[in-house]
Amino acid sequence: MTSTAVYFDFLCPYAWRGLELADVLRREHGLTFVLRHFSLVQGNHPDNAQSRHVPVWWLTDQGAGEGSEAQAGSLRAFLADQAAARQGEDARWAFALALLRARHQDRAELTPDTLRAAAGQAGLDLSRFEADLQDDAARRAELRDDLAAAAELGVFGTPTFVLPEGHAAYFRFANLVPAGQALETWKLYVSVLESGARIETIKRAKRA
Amino acid sequence: MTSTAVYFDFLCPYAWRGLELADVLRREHGLTFVLRHFSLVQGNHPDNAQSRHVPVWWLTDQGAGEGSEAQAGSLRAFLADQAAARQGEDARWAFALALLRARHQDRAELTPDTLRAAAGQAGLDLSRFEADLQDDAARRAELRDDLAAAAELGVFGTPTFVLPEGHAAYFRFANLVPAGQALETWKLYVSVLESGARIETIKRAKRA
Helix, strand or coil: CCCEEEEECCCCHHHHHHHHHHHHHHHHCCCCEEEEECCHHHHCCHHHCCCCCCCCCCHHHCCCCCCCHHHHHHHHHHHHHHHHHCCCHHHHHHHHHHHHHHHHCCCCCCCHHHHHHHHHHCCCCHHHHHHHHHCHHHHHHHHHHHHHHHHHHCCCCCCEEECCCCCEEEEEECCCCCHHHHHHHHHHHHHHHHCCCCEEEEEECCCC | CCCEEEEECCCCHHHHHHHHHHHHHHHHHCCCEEEEECCHHHHCCHHHCCCCCCCCCCHHHCCCCCCCHHHHHHHHHHHHHHHHHCCCHHHHHHHHHHHHHHHHCCCCCCCHHHHHHHHHHCCCCHHHHHHHHHCHHHHHHHHHHHHHHHHHHCCCCCCEEECCCCCEEEEEECCCCCHHHHHHHHHHHHHHHHCCCCEEEEEECCCC
8 A cells, every 4th residue: 555545524624724735745746645534423422432443323324414514514525525536536636625625714514505516616527426426325335434444543533644654643733734835744744653752642732 | 931841740651751852852962841740630630621721629739648549649759859859950850760760660659668769769868858858838839830830731641841932732652762863853843843834733543
């Protein structure tokens, strides 16, 4: 495996910044990333408090539109993203970024209208997108694979990057990284994970 | 302020590794660190769950020997370290490191015997050490100052370093850093905190 996996949730502003960073790295620096889904609603669900690794409550078992707005919206967005993925890697990145920007830059809710607008912006074949969305069981199965892999890895937040060498870590930063600083920022993160000190956590304290 | 503060608890193996790192940096690279106390027993106490910044339950309000072994041992160790500090900075570092090594390398409990042995190893004036320990109210007041400052900063684990420029972050690593790699490891940590991305967290996921 030579790709870095990145687990993300459309609900998460840090995932948005992480994917913007990864997109620069893949377009301008030849790195490869595989997009995968982790659900914050599932990860933080009280029924799953026992173990990060053995979810009892699965987002993929919930009906469309059920639960909180975050639950319904994130399920809808994940399934749409799985549908977009069927149109190729570049189309999928374009869709995911369009939807993340709509949510976190423009403060749109993850409604069917927002999803359709993102699909249009990303230049997807819209009739194919709708048809792939109709195959709900197949999209849910794909999402379930991602959620199961995330549980196995112990993902707890997004974005979490899994390097080809196996290092896996949540990487949360508050500022969008300018394209000119993307590689340096990425190398810093990788250096932390590869340090001989076996760094497990760097986490800021928040003042009162 | 040109010193880096380091908050630590004798209970914590990561604090031990952090202080070993800081000791190399101060002895061999001219950096200055100020040792300060943060109590894990206090920080994790259920009565303090409401806010990290406004403790209700204070370790300094507890009687000697009360509570769990961790509670009694850590209070005892903190007060002894405040007594050691009265013999100068180098004596205090020697004592703190001797006690951390006794606890985390040799698996000693934080008993009065362990404290006295560490004081001897550190070359403290033992009768002065005992006399300073007897002034319990003064030592508790010093400890309280540290715990209050840690609460204000939002410290939640140890070691937490507070850089002269104000960055404050938990820095957890699993391997003792060889002296020859101390400066590089420290610069990596500082680079993370100073990055324009405003990195808030890098935290490994743990596999099932």
